[in-house]
Amino acid sequence: MVDGGLYIHFPWCVKKCPYCDFNSHPLRDDVDQGVYLRALLQDWDLQQRIFHPDFAERPFKTVFLGGGTPSLFHVQHVNQLLELTAGGADEVTMELNPGAREYGDLAAYRQAGVNRLSIGAQSFENPMLQALGRIHDADQTLTAFEVARASGFNNINVDLMWGLPGQEVAQALSDLRQAIALEPEHISWYQLTIEAKTEFAKRPPLLPVDRTLLDIEQAGLELLEAEGYRRYEISAFAKPGRECLHNLNYWSFGDYVGLGAGAHGKLTHRGRRLRTRQASQPRLYQSDPERLGVQDIAEDELALEFMMNALRLVQGVDQASFVSRTGLPWSSIAPTWQALVEQGLVHAQHCGTTPMGLRYLDSVLTSFVTTR
Ligand SMILES: C[S@@+](CC[C@H](N)C(=O)[O-])C[C@H]1O[C@@H](n2cnc3c(N)ncnc32)[C@H](O)[C@@H]1O
Ligand code: SF4
Numbered sequence: 001m002v003d004g005g006l007y008i009h010f011p012w013c014v015k016k017c018p019y020c021d022f023n024s025h026p027l028r029d030d031v032d033q034g035v036y037l038r039a040l041l042q043d044w045d046l047q048q049r050i051f052h053p054d055f056a057e058r059p060f061k062t063v064f065l066g067g068g069t070p071s072l073f074h075v076q077h078v079n080q081l082l083e084l085t086a087g088g089a090d091e092v093t094m095e096l097n098p099g100a101r102e103y104g105d106l107a108a109y110r111q112a113g114v115n116r117l118s119i120g121a122q123s124f125e126n127p128m129l130q131a132l133g134r135i136h137d138a139d140q141t142l143t144a145f146e147v148a149r150a151s152g153f154n155n156i157n158v159d160l161m162w163g164l165p166g167q168e169v170a171q172a173l174s175d176l177r178q179a180i181a182l183e184p185e186h187i188s189w190y191q192l193t194i195e196a197k198t199e200f201a202k203r204p205p206l207l208p209v210d211r212t213l214l215d216i217e218q219a220g221l222e223l224l225e226a227e228g229y230r231r232y233e234i235s236a237f238a239k240p241g242r243e244c245l246h247n248l249n250y251w252s253f254g255d256y257v258g259l260g261a262g263a264h265g266k267l268t269h270r271g272r273r274l275r276t277r278q279a280s281q282p283r284l285y286q287s288d289p290e291r292l293g294v295q296d297i298a299e300d301e302l303a304l305e306f307m308m309n310a311l312r313l314v315q316g317v318d319q320a321s322f323v324s325r326t327g328l329p330w331s332s333i334a335p336t337w338q339a340l341v342e343q344g345l346v347h348a349q350h351c352g353t354t355p356m357g358l359r360y361l362d363s364v365l366t367s368f369v370t371t372r
Contacts, residue, residue: 004267005062005249006085008040009260010070011282014100018133018199019161019192023262023280024068035286037077043259043278043289044085050294051257051269059088060257062246065114071096075105079112086113091155091245093118098144099136106151116244117148118157118188123164124178131165131205138178145182155242157186162220163213164192165205172216173223180227185242189220190235233312234358251309252317253325261285266297273297273327302326303333304368311361316352336367 012027063086065078071094078094086092093116094109106117123129124138148156158179162172179187192207194200208216221231229237233251236244249256258265262280266273277293279285297305306326310317319330330337340346345357345364357364 004060004255004257005064005246006060006089007064007066007246007256007258007260007263007265008070008081008085009066009258009263010036010068010073011261011280011285012072013067013069013097014072014135015133016199018203019195021195021198022068025282027069027072031282033074033077036282037080039286039289040081040259041084043292046290046292047257047259047265047276050292051267060085061089062091062249063089063093064246065092065094067095069097069100070094071109072100075108075112078109078114082113089113091116093157093244093246095120096144096148097136098141099134106148106153110152115153116155116157117153118159119144119148119184120159121179122159122161123175125171125175128164128167128171132161133199142182145184154185156184157188157244158182158184159188159190161190161192162216163208165207167208167212167216169212169215169219173219176220176223180223180229185239186244187224187229187237188235189224189237191217232314234314234361248313251313252321253306253309271327273302299328300370302328304365304370307368308365310351311346311353311357311364313352314358316347316350319349319351322351333368340364340367 009023011023011025012031013024014027016024016026063082065073070078082092092114094114095118097120119141121141122132122134124141126137129137145156145158160175160179162175164172176187176189191213194204194207224231224237228239230240231237232243233247236247238244253266255267256265257267258276258278261278261282262285263278265276267276268274273296275295275297277295278289279291303326306322310322322328322333323330337346340357341348344354345360346353353361353364
């Protein structure tokens with residue numbers, strides 16, 4: 001078993017949402033999915049040759065089909081990809097936009113080996129969905145969820161966002177209650193952020209004031225907890241034993257292979273810690289999937305990179321995993337850590353934040369930024 005995950009990116013959506021800075025492009029008629037599949041297979045061959053000549057006999061623990069909107073990817077293509085890469089994986093997740101299920105039915109994806117779905121609900125209020133530029137309404141989300149269950153999916157995540165334009169506490173809680181009523185195994189509850197270069201950055205909507213955001217967050221966390229969804233990462237909540245294994249690997253700074261336009265990977269190879277990155281533009285990627293960027297993670301960035309992931313986890317990780325995952329001794333950050341302990345932001349014996357440290361994670365992380 002390769003100790004890590006495989007991420008496969010599908011870079012198209014029916015329409016670009018105004019808040020989104022993921023590598024996604026509007027799906028035009030001239031997109032040939034067969035060409036993209038061939039590029040993915042070439043990418044896979046290349047990375048197999050470079051990093052793990054024995055990929056094929058050592059299945060990944062987890063596979064994640066992300067996007068963009070991978071549920072637009074023809075099921076026969078998904079099937080072909082998973083046959084090659086996912087045999088023996090414990091968790092195979094696919095993101096699903098409730099408005100984009102034109103190709104194949106969910107049972108066919110289940111048959112192809114997808115065993116976990118992540119449904120992009122975002123909100124259950126139709127005017128809010130419109131303000132977010134979504135291509136679906138709340139009924140379509142409910143239908144997608146129902147069809148997913150009927151198709152044999154017993155591990156489903158629902159993505160919701162909060163802090164939406166003009167949102168009041170009651171509206172955010174109502175969204176959460178409607179998600180909880182579906183009884184998904186997992187809920188991702190993201191605060192809307194305005195990302196540079198998005199439509200929302202150019203024409204910012206009026207977001208709730210800080211006081212309202214704090215009230216939404218506090219009430220939402222209480223509600224999720226009371227309904228049996230344990231917070232294990234800043235925005236991730238799961239029923240017992242239903243945490244997302246793929247993301248847990250990212251957050252514990254584990255290795256993963258990234259395939260597809262704009263996909264990046266992180267690999268420990270012959271004692272080096274490497275980042276891989278593919279061209280973002282689908283056309284460029286398809287024209288030469290072998291133009292893979294491979295770079296060592298600079299030694300003075302390793303501690304920050306590790307902490308940016310591990311400290312998102314509510315329980316943190318043990319200090320030994322800092323040493324094994326970065327190759328650095330704990331003593332290299334001990335003085336910084338001690339200063340944070342004294343401010344009550346992190347634990348003394350364990351690589352994790354206190355509740356206050358989690359709330360002010362950005363300032364905790366600045367302590368690990370090194371200036372060259
Ligand atoms: C790749 S998208 C999910 C799949 C699919 N493309 C969709 O939107 O339904 C990942 C999730 O990130 C969240 N997200 C995207 N942009 C965000 C932003 N600016 N602020 C907060 N959450 C965001 C959304 O909840 C979204 O469902
Ligand atoms: S559908 Fe998902 S990936 Fe595509 S633009 Fe919208 S949020 Fe981004």
